[in-house]
Amino acid sequence: MIAGLAGILEDRGTDALVINVGGVSYRVYAPLSTLSAVGEIGSSVRVRTHLHVREDNLTLYGFATERERELFELLIGVNGIGPKAALGLLSVLDPDKLVSAVMAEDVALLTRVPGIGRKTAARLILELKGKLETGPIAMPARGLEGDSQQILAALSSLGYSSIESMEALKAASAEADLPTEEKLRKALQHLAKAF
Known part of the structure; x- marks a missing residue:
């Protein structure tokens, strides 16, 4: 498991970073908050990561904070929420707003995120509310x-x-x-x- 990367920022796209670590360049998909938090191209960068493994693909997702990474992992654990939808949620809503929306059962706010419909928002609330009430993510x-x-x-x-x-x-x-x-x-x- 790759828990984090520290290296030189080679490139920044609309949805990913390219980080050079010891001569190897890694493409790391990230939410907008992380894309805007890293420095300029050529500067040192450090991100916390989640390695998503599928039978035909290994994909790295990067986050500026540990809280974002933990919330991402909770989100992809929800049936019907993949990494792309989880990144979308974290790009539109910061972690505090996302947790608040789930706790307040605010379907309208969650459905503002592209790719999240009413059924998916309801499932998100149903599956995450209990985890967020007792977990460390709910306790800023x-x-x-x-x-x-x-x-x-x-x-x-x-x-x-x-x-x-x-x-x-x-x-x-x-x-x-x-x-x-x-x-x-x-x-x-x-x-x-x-x-």
């Missing part, structure tokens, strides 16, 4: 205290997924009144034990 960091936001941001920048980060934060926050640095140290120790 802004609802947490200041030091918790800092710890989640630090863990995310180190490449940990939001699920791993939230579990480590819970473990580190078990003892009250610790300074932020000590909570971060305990979170990292928890993650080291997990592997």
Whole structure:
């Protein structure tokens, strides 16, 4: 599994990036948010990826944030939603708006996305609502205290997924009144034990 790529941006199209990593160029399909977030051609770029495997094709999908990647993986798990439709959803709606639309059962907003009809939007809501209510994607960091936001941001920048980060934060926050640095140290120790 290819979890991410870091290299030089060779080209940017309307739906994909070409990233050169050690002399090998990878075409990485991405939502508009990621396409606009990367730098200029010739600059260093880093994306989190999902490798989609079919019997006749291996396709890389890239994302600027771990949250986008996790949401993409949830979306393609919905019956009738393929990678193209999932990218369309993430291109039209940012992750917060998409999660809010599913939680509010806003079929009208979801059907604004090309390729998403009323039946598909209803299926999306039905299959994702329960997962989003309990999963880390539904819990944006802004609802947490200041030091918790800092710890989640630090863990995310180190490449940990939001699920791993939230579990480590819970473990580190078990003892009250610790300074932020000590909570971060305990979170990292928890993650080291997990592997």
